[in-house]
Amino acid sequence: MASTTPVALSDADFTRFCEYFYKRTGIHFTAGKRYFVDKRIDTCIRNSGYDTFASWFAALRMSDSGGMLQDLINQLTVNETYFLREDYQFDAMLSTVLPNVLAARGGVNRIVGPVKILSLPCSTGEEPYSIALRLLEEWDQIDHVDVEIHGADIDSDVLAKAAHASYGERSVQRVPKAWMNKYFVAVGAGRYQVDEGIRSAVTLHKVNICDTPSMRSFRDFDVIFCRNVLIYFDELSSRRAAENLYAALRPGGYLFLGHSESMSRISPIFTPSRLPEGLVYQRPTGAK
Amino acid sequence: MTSDTATRARVLVVDDAATVRLYHNSLLSEAGFEVSEAANGLEAVEASLSAEFDLYVVDVNMPKMNGYTCVETLRSETVGTAAPVVMISTEDRPGDADRAYQAGANLYLVKPVAGDRLVRVATMLTAGREEAA
Amino acid sequence: MGLVRKQAPQQPEEALPDRPPVETLLAQLDDPDPDCRREAALGLADITTAVPDLLARVGTEDDPRVLESMLTTLAAHDTEDVAGGLAVHLTSDEAGLRTAVAAALATMPRSVPALLPNLLAAPDHDVRVMTAMILADLQHPEAHDWLVRMICQDPHPNVVTGAIDALLPSATEDDADLLRDAMARFPDDPFLRFTVNSALPRLTGTA
Numbered sequence: 001m002a003s004t005t006p007v008a009l010s011d012a013d014f015t016r017f018c019e020y021f022y023k024r025t026g027i028h029f030t031a032g033k034r035y036f037v038d039k040r041i042d043t044c045i046r047n048s049g050y051d052t053f054a055s056w057f058a059a060l061r062m063s064d065s066g067g068m069l070q071d072l073i074n075q076l077t078v079n080e081t082y083f084l085r086e087d088y089q090f091d092a093m094l095s096t097v098l099p100n101v102l103a104a105r106g107g108v109n110r111i112v113g114p115v116k117i118l119s120l121p122c123s124t125g126e127e128p129y130s131i132a133l134r135l136l137e138e139w140d141q142i143d144h145v146d147v148e149i150h151g152a153d154i155d156s157d158v159l160a161k162a163a164h165a166s167y168g169e170r171s172v173q174r175v176p177k178a179w180m181n182k183y184f185v186a187v188g189a190g191r192y193q194v195d196e197g198i199r200s201a202v203t204l205h206k207v208n209i210c211d212t213p214s215m216r217s218f219r220d221f222d223v224i225f226c227r228n229v230l231i232y233f234d235e236l237s238s239r240r241a242a243e244n245l246y247a248a249l250r251p252g253g254y255l256f257l258g259h260s261e262s263m264s265r266i267s268p269i270f271t272p273s274r275l276p277e278g279l280v281y282q283r284p285t286g287a288k
Numbered sequence: 289m290t291s292d293t294a295t296r297a298r299v300l301v302v303d304d305a306a307t308v309r310l311y312h313n314s315l316l317s318e319a320g321f322e323v324s325e326a327a328n329g330l331e332a333v334e335a336s337l338s339a340e341f342d343l344y345v346v347d348v349n350m351p352k353m354n355g356y357t358c359v360e361t362l363r364s365e366t367v368g369t370a371a372p373v374v375m376i377s378t379e380d381r382p383g384d385a386d387r388a389y390q391a392g393a394n395l396y397l398v399k400p401v402a403g404d405r406l407v408r409v410a411t412m413l414t415a416g417r418e419e420a421a
Numbered sequence: 422m423g424l425v426r427k428q429a430p431q432q433p434e435e436a437l438p439d440r441p442p443v444e445t446l447l448a449q450l451d452d453p454d455p456d457c458r459r460e461a462a463l464g465l466a467d468i469t470t471a472v473p474d475l476l477a478r479v480g481t482e483d484d485p486r487v488l489e490s491m492l493t494t495l496a497a498h499d500t501e502d503v504a505g506g507l508a509v510h511l512t513s514d515e516a517g518l519r520t521a522v523a524a525a526l527a528t529m530p531r532s533v534p535a536l537l538p539n540l541l542a543a544p545d546h547d548v549r550v551m552t553a554m555i556l557a558d559l560q561h562p563e564a565h566d567w568l569v570r571m572i573c574q575d576p577h578p579n580v581v582t583g584a585i586d587a588l589l590p591s592a593t594e595d596d597a598d599l600l601r602d603a604m605a606r607f608p609d610d611p612f613l614r615f616t617v618n619s620a621l622p623r624l625t626g627t628a
Contacts, residue, residue, distance in 0.1 A: 262334060264326075272337060
């Protein structure tokens, strides 16, 4: 049994760790994240049964037995989320973006193929299911158009939770009562599960947004939500992620970033566009 | 609109160098302009989608989006502003000024630009704002 | 109508679409459709043998989005061949090309140091200004020292002010004399004087 004193990282350990983690994931931690990283590494070391940073780090680099790297990524990527978070962007999707998408694709009577929406990272599923709820309850075209909703994440733990789709009170507190009654089932201990109909309509994928070959399976999306993840990437990784998102969008397709994020420090390839609800990015149409 | 003549002209200073933004901001603020900053061309475009400016002071060499592309985008339908643009460059190559005017700039200056000159130019280029209003 | 599931049966780990063969991607670098060129450049990530073909097109590619994806792929190699092949474009008359290349070089800490002696001695002062821009973002322990050298030695005031701008985020009280000396070397530059005078009070107590 390891001691309960936190495992201490020297400055050099921290630097070495950050270099390693960046190489493996493209995620860069600055010294400002030191406290957070130290705490999460301590958890990983305990989870894997080592008692020093050096022994754990050596095992991680040499063999990565028992999913140590995956545990580390899960610990160091942020998963905190809740239903209908940053809801104004869903307002923008309903009032402006989807009407534009339908118009660009020939109108509701002539559109070929489904409207495709991607939530990346989808974390434990609150975002893709929120999109589903708002479309079903508030989009007047939902009975006339096919819509595919996809969720994707690098973290297999959160994807398993997204597939199970059971949430605590805090996560669903912004969901209107009527929607709760209609789309959730109480499963005991203050938890609520999204009903089978919605769960089965959302397709989940495991993917690293920086990895171009695996992102190749994402194509022709009309709308992508990629919120609060690019800020964790360094220059080169965020550029690559932006390129992969661009490739995943249909020409003219829309990209939503998190509230505090901007493409202006990442990549010039998208065209910013002002909606009444805020800024959104578009893959330009046409060949230029 | 005579009541608006008291409103200060709004300037967006666009430069990747924080020291240049600080210098231009301080000169123009002291002269009575209301100054905002952007650290590259794309940030300037994004800022212009959320607010209106009466004058742009734009560097040439910037990451993500250089000054020429920035000015072209400000003039294009993405933003569509007719506000005057001063481009300020460290470059002094033949053809650079032409390139700036082609992109839609109203004036092209080469660094270093003396403080009183920048203020005079800004005052002159925003003078028409009140007449137009 | 309504919410529909993706048609194909879902697998937990989906089979990846095959990466097109390298020869196909290389041929697509010359496709008339910029989207096709862009995807080819992105698809050639990690393919070392594609580096010469990509480098050869950096100077001639006229679509900024394709150039961006070529530079994203090239910068990830971070080798001296790539850095040297990119650095020649710092003198380009195309502002879009020289700034995009500078941004790419700033993400190549392993290979850029070998170029620095030449870049710092470049006869074109604009190249030296761009070098200061690169050093501002380069994650390298010696970036600070190179900037100090530029501030002490460069004869052009725009290079010195560029280097000061790059140095300030990591400057400490130890750099205060360096800044004072720079101001003394260019007493007629109002921007340099303003920059140093406004930075000095903030540096006090940071050593």
